[in-house]
Amino acid sequence: xxxxxxxxxxxxxxxxxxxxxxxxxxxxxxxxxxxxxxxxxxxxxxxxxxxxxxxxxxxxxxxxxxxxxxxxxxxxxxxxxxxxxxxxxxxxxxxxxxxxxxxxxxxxxxxxxxxxxxxxxxxxxxxxxxxxxxxxxxxxxx
Amino acid sequence: xxxxxxxxxxxxxxxxxxxxxxxxxxxxxxxxxxxxxxxxxxxxxxxxxxxxxxxxxxxxxxxxxxxxxxxxxxxxxxxxxxxxxxxxxxxxxxxxxxxxxxxxxxxxxxxxxxxxxxxxxxxxxxxxxxxxxxxxxxxxxxxxxxxxxxxxxxxxxxxxxxxxxxxxxxxxxxxxxxxxxxxxxxxxxxxxxxxxxxxxxxxxxxxxxxxxxxxxxxxxxxxxxxxxxxxxxxxxxxxxxxxxxxxxxxxxxxxxxxxxxxxxxxxxxxxxxxxxxxxxxxxxxxxxxxxxxxxxxxxxxxxxxxxxxxxxxxxxxxxxxxxxxxxxxxxxxxxxxxxxxxxxxxxxxxxxxxxxxxxxxxxxxxxxxxxxxxxxxxxxxxxxxxxxxxxxxxxxxxxxxxxxxxxxxxxxxxxxxxxxxxxxxxxxxxxxxxxxxxxxxxxxxxxxxxxxxxxxxxxxxxxxxxxxxxxxxxxxxxxxxxxxxxxxxxxxxxxxxxxxxxxxxxxxxxxxxxxxxxxxxxxxxxxxxxxxxxxxxxxxxxxxxxxxxxxxxxxxxxxxxxxxxxxxxxxxxxxxxxxxxxxxxxxxxxxxxxxxxxxxxxxxxxxxxxxxxxxxxxxxxxxxxxxxxxxxxxxxxxxxxxxxxxxxxxxxxxxxxxxxxxxxxxxxxxxxxxxxxxxxxxxxxxxxxxxxxxxxxxxxxxxxxxxxxxxxxxxxxxxxxxxxxxxxxxxxxxxxxxxxxxxxxxxxxxxxxxxxxxxxxxxxxxxxxxxxxxxxxxxxxxxxxxxxxxxxxxxxxxxxxxx
Numbered sequence: 001x002x003x004x005x006x007x008x009x010x011x012x013x014x015x016x017x018x019x020x021x022x023x024x025x026x027x028x029x030x031x032x033x034x035x036x037x038x039x040x041x042x043x044x045x046x047x048x049x050x051x052x053x054x055x056x057x058x059x060x061x062x063x064x065x066x067x068x069x070x071x072x073x074x075x076x077x078x079x080x081x082x083x084x085x086x087x088x089x090x091x092x093x094x095x096x097x098x099x100x101x102x103x104x105x106x107x108x109x110x111x112x113x114x115x116x117x118x119x120x121x122x123x124x125x126x127x128x129x130x131x132x133x134x135x136x137x138x139x140x141x142x
Numbered sequence: 143x144x145x146x147x148x149x150x151x152x153x154x155x156x157x158x159x160x161x162x163x164x165x166x167x168x169x170x171x172x173x174x175x176x177x178x179x180x181x182x183x184x185x186x187x188x189x190x191x192x193x194x195x196x197x198x199x200x201x202x203x204x205x206x207x208x209x210x211x212x213x214x215x216x217x218x219x220x221x222x223x224x225x226x227x228x229x230x231x232x233x234x235x236x237x238x239x240x241x242x243x244x245x246x247x248x249x250x251x252x253x254x255x256x257x258x259x260x261x262x263x264x265x266x267x268x269x270x271x272x273x274x275x276x277x278x279x280x281x282x283x284x285x286x287x288x289x290x291x292x293x294x295x296x297x298x299x300x301x302x303x304x305x306x307x308x309x310x311x312x313x314x315x316x317x318x319x320x321x322x323x324x325x326x327x328x329x330x331x332x333x334x335x336x337x338x339x340x341x342x343x344x345x346x347x348x349x350x351x352x353x354x355x356x357x358x359x360x361x362x363x364x365x366x367x368x369x370x371x372x373x374x375x376x377x378x379x380x381x382x383x384x385x386x387x388x389x390x391x392x393x394x395x396x397x398x399x400x401x402x403x404x405x406x407x408x409x410x411x412x413x414x415x416x417x418x419x420x421x422x423x424x425x426x427x428x429x430x431x432x433x434x435x436x437x438x439x440x441x442x443x444x445x446x447x448x449x450x451x452x453x454x455x456x457x458x459x460x461x462x463x464x465x466x467x468x469x470x471x472x473x474x475x476x477x478x479x480x481x482x483x484x485x486x487x488x489x490x491x492x493x494x495x496x497x498x499x500x501x502x503x504x505x506x507x508x509x510x511x512x513x514x515x516x517x518x519x520x521x522x523x524x525x526x527x528x529x530x531x532x533x534x535x536x537x538x539x540x541x542x543x544x545x546x547x548x549x550x551x552x553x554x555x556x557x558x559x560x561x562x563x564x565x566x567x568x569x570x571x572x573x574x575x576x577x578x579x580x581x582x583x584x585x586x587x588x589x590x591x592x593x594x595x596x597x598x599x600x601x602x603x604x605x606x607x608x609x610x611x612x613x614x615x616x617x618x619x620x621x622x623x624x625x626x627x628x629x630x631x632x633x634x635x636x637x638x639x640x641x642x643x644x645x646x647x648x649x650x651x652x653x654x655x656x657x658x659x660x661x662x663x664x665x666x667x668x669x670x671x672x673x674x675x676x677x678x679x680x681x682x683x684x685x686x687x688x689x690x691x692x693x694x695x696x697x698x699x700x701x702x703x704x705x706x707x708x709x710x711x712x713x714x715x716x717x718x719x720x721x722x723x724x725x726x727x728x729x730x731x732x733x734x735x736x737x738x739x740x741x742x743x744x745x746x747x748x749x750x751x752x753x754x755x756x757x758x759x760x761x762x763x764x765x766x767x768x769x770x771x772x773x774x775x776x777x778x779x780x781x782x783x784x785x786x787x788x789x790x791x792x793x794x795x796x797x798x799x800x801x802x803x804x805x806x807x808x809x810x811x812x813x814x815x816x817x818x819x820x821x822x823x824x825x826x827x828x829x830x831x832x833x834x835x836x837x838x839x840x841x842x843x844x845x846x847x848x849x850x851x852x853x854x855x856x857x858x859x860x861x862x863x864x865x866x867x868x869x870x871x872x873x874x875x876x877x878x879x880x881x882x883x884x885x886x887x888x889x890x891x892x893x894x895x896x897x898x899x900x901x902x903x904x905x906x907x908x909x910x911x912x913x914x915x916x917x918x919x920x921x922x923x924x925x926x927x928x929x930x931x932x933x934x935x936x937x938x939x940x941x942x943x944x945x
Binding site for chain 2: 043079089092093097
């Protein structure tokens, strides 16, 4: 994946220059009862293992656009995989149809909109996009 | 050869070396093969299991990532797909896939035994977290497939092994056949036909000279040699034993010695013919069944001695020998020498010889030692033994003296030399007879040597009786003897000594009798003389004289005196006669008459003569060096001719001193010449031929044979002094001396007149024509060192006489 290297480099530089505004954080609708999630819980929800929350609701994960740097950064931080690997993972599961990948979006604004409109939704955003509609449930350590 | 009837072996015989080896090889191959196959099977099984595990693991590796996803997502569909895929591999019998909560898939190809041990269980981890287990997969391989694979592999290995072992066995069999079985078969065949005693031997098979087979052939041949050698030796031994047995049998039967075996009880168990002859055993007896005989039943003189001897030999376990008397059927007694040697088993081997003739010979030899064979009388030893016995008897009893007579025939040597030994023996036998007739039967007559007899007259101790008997013997001796009809007259000399009057020991008696007899001889014989102590003294004197003479030679006590001889024609000194003197340390100057006879008797005269010759030569040398041409004459005794003073010794002496033999004259008497004419003549001729001059001494006193004078090479006559001394005017002697001088002159001889003492005699001799003279008128004999002085006196005397 030499093609993604400049992106990773860019992200790294971004992180240094803007320490907090561009980094991904996992968020839920502020109306949700979920306050805090463990990393494993986030992995299970986003990679389709199970999506039932401790509250009993079925979580609805929302992915960033396929080519966005935030998505690559998120999966790198979550399971240390690149987006191709994540895509290959999903390609095997989709065949059986037992589970589905997170909801696809076309832009980060769409993510925010979907999240704001669904209390069971769970997504990840740049820290800079966070406002009062959303609640951070998992932050990745620096 | 015990296996000579065995058929030769077929090499393929079931018990043959080859078949045995092949069977053993096959058996060993089978065992080895089985072991190898068992091992191979075990190894193959393990290997197959490992291979299966590896393959299953590899299989799982290829699907692991998908498995992770299926287990993470708990996707049974995906898991089922995976399980189906895995089952497509023939090794796999069943597949089970678990998530952390439930079985996702459980697929199995067909019913059958699952191989629990070989099942493969692997945990499945999350695709996103290698530490988080999200499931498990259990794979079970198909045992039938694995077994089939193992079977195939083992079978292949077995076939391969069988091929290899088969090839090795065939190769071994061929090698054995070629290198071992065939050579052994060849050797065996050859051995079957071989005759070692005919010298046949095995040939070493080709190319086997250095191999074990070759060594075996060599050993077999060596063994054959040894066996053949041993066989030949054994055969030789058997032949030799047979020959020996026959030989010993022959020896036993033909032996001159009697041989027998006797046991401890005295029973004779076997004997040879010689033994039967000696013991007078019936010859038929040995052939009967009743072959034993007790030794004491033989006709022994004393049977207890032979039985005692048997006991002793067995007791001592050593050989015994004894001489025993046995009586034959005619009553004759025979001496048997018996030797008994133990041969073990209480048996004795006996050897018997008839030694009767030996015993007789022994007895006769004992007799012979003391007997004179010619006359049958006792000899000197016999007489001495008899005397010894008588002397000893007298010592015990103090009775029984005797007279001892020694008798010697006078001039008996003349008979032996003149008429032969046989005539002498005849006379001796006659003498024996006559002597025996003159004495009593108990008296002893003995012949001591040649013509010496001894007579012991028992109990005769009185001189008059002995004298009478001696006279009777003398008379008997004087009777005429006849030898071949020729009459011969002899007489005897007898010496008599009386025991115990004259001497008490045998040697003294014999010596005294001999002295008495010598005394009778010295007076001309034909007399008997009693021993007188004076005779003993004279004998002692002679012995002393002889000793002194030997000492004199050793101590150089002899000296040469010179008496001048003058030439009456030229009135000058012309030489001297050498006269021997003895400067006796005790008796002073001794004239030759008192010792020359003794010197002649003992032979010392020869050494003395050589001394005189040496001294005379030295004197002549001295004269020669002084320019004097004197001659020197010396006296020669009969005992010095021919060897004592041989011509060679004379020549050697003159040559040694470098003097002319013509200056040395040798004076001999007629008696010397007459004792042995031939011998003397040879000596005289050789001496004369050597250049020495010969003087005839004492001429006129003896035979004065004219023929001898002609025959002998005499140069000079010396007229005896007795004629000269009695020579007077007109006297008979005068005429005699004149005749001698005339005769000598006519024979061409020089004349020396001895004993000239008076001037008148010189005148007379001159007138008669005598040229040389010697005597006190001119000089007595003087020592050599005084001779020059004497020569001057002689010259003065001659001058006076001629003046």
